[in-house]
Amino acid sequence: MNVVIRPDEADVTRYAYEFLRDRMNRKRYRVLGLPTGSTPLRLYRAVIDGFKRGEVDFADVHTFNLDEYLGLPPDHPQSYRRFMETNLFGQINIKPENINFLSGLPRDIEEECERYERAIRELGGIKLQILGIGRDGHIGFNEPTSSLASRTRDKTLTRETIEDNRRFFERDEEVPRWALTMGVGTIMEAREVLLLATGRAKADAVAAMIEGPVTTMCTASALQMHPRVTVVIDEAAAAKLNHDDYYRWMADNDARMVGYLEERRRRFLTGDSAQPEAAQKQ
Numbered sequence: 320m321n322v323v324i325r326p327d328e329a330d331v332t333r334y335a336y337e338f339l340r341d342r343m344n345r346k347r348y349r350v351l352g353l354p355t356g357s358t359p360l361r362l363y364r365a366v367i368d369g370f371k372r373g374e375v376d377f378a379d380v381h382t383f384n385l386d387e388y389l390g391l392p393p394d395h396p397q398s399y400r401r402f403m404e405t406n407l408f409g410q411i412n413i414k415p416e417n418i419n420f421l422s423g424l425p426r427d428i429e430e431e432c433e434r435y436e437r438a439i440r441e442l443g444g445i446k447l448q449i450l451g452i453g454r455d456g457h458i459g460f461n462e463p464t465s466s467l468a469s470r471t472r473d474k475t476l477t478r479e480t481i482e483d484n485r486r487f488f489e490r491d492e493e494v495p496r497w498a499l500t501m502g503v504g505t506i507m508e509a510r511e512v513l514l515l516a517t518g519r520a521k522a523d524a525v526a527a528m529i530e531g532p533v534t535t536m537c538t539a540s541a542l543q544m545h546p547r548v549t550v551v552i553d554e555a556a557a558a559k560l561n562h563d564d565y566y567r568w569m570a571d572n573d574a575r576m577v578g579y580l581e582e583r584r585r586r587f588l589t590g591d592s593a594q595p596e597a598a599q600k601q
């Protein structure tokens with residue numbers, strides 16, 4: 320995992336936006352996996368601003384959202400579909416037919432989940448999957464004990480997740496208990512993953528995901544088995560990491576590696592045997 324620690328949420332957002340912009344423009348990623356929740360809100364605002372400046376174009380981009388509450392129609396104020404419309408899709412040039420969502424009111428749950436998996440496959444798979452993380456270490460709605468090989472399916476939410484969501488609903492009985500969600504196995508097939516976490520409340524989950532064992536008790540820990548994961552967190556979310564010194568050291572050195580290598584090659588090719596400046600300092 321590439322662990323990037325930034326001072327605060329604003330910096331996490333800047334990093335994440337530049338990361339996404341780079342993948343869309345340089346790597347031509349056209350199929351994105353997206354989360355809802357409070358974590359990506361600032362990123363979506365940055366994307367809208369970037370779109371207005373002409374830095375990112377969604378004309379031929381397809382999106383797949385991670386999950387949707389079961390029982391909510393698409394236009395329900397708390398549906399994830401509505402959330403995405405309000406906070407992103409309504410303000411960029413994405414084509415409505417390129418937006419993919421799990422239905423909150425499917426006629427047949429299994430068929431609906433299979434349809435979603437098929438739609439992802441038919442577009443050649445998700446290139447960049449953006450994720451948040453729950454306090455219990457969930458990604459999507461893959462709550463603790465979810466199979467790390469799971470595919471898109473229905474999931475009963477934990478009491479903790481339901482509690483976290485309660486504030487968004489006027490009446491208790493409206494708070495959804497079930498959701499449809501991409502599985503951990505589905506998420507693991509994305510070419511690249513960018514996970515964002517901010518705030519002290521996420522510190523335990525972040526530590527378990529990065530430094531704990533790979534376990535269904537923290538489904539985000541499955542990402543340790545993914546070859547291209549970048550985790551961007553603020554200082555508060557990094558508070559429980561044991562090896563944060565190494566992640567900072569790694570970030571410092573990674574930034575110097577390309578220049579160092581170029582210098583070594585130049586010296587080798589020109590027969591100049593003196594040590595490059597970067598190596599002398601070590």
Ligand code: F6R
Binds near residue numbers: 359
């Ligand atoms: C939402 C999702 C969830 C959230 C997680 C964190 O689509 O898949 O896994 O990313 O619950 O939520 P926030 O960002 O609200 O703390």
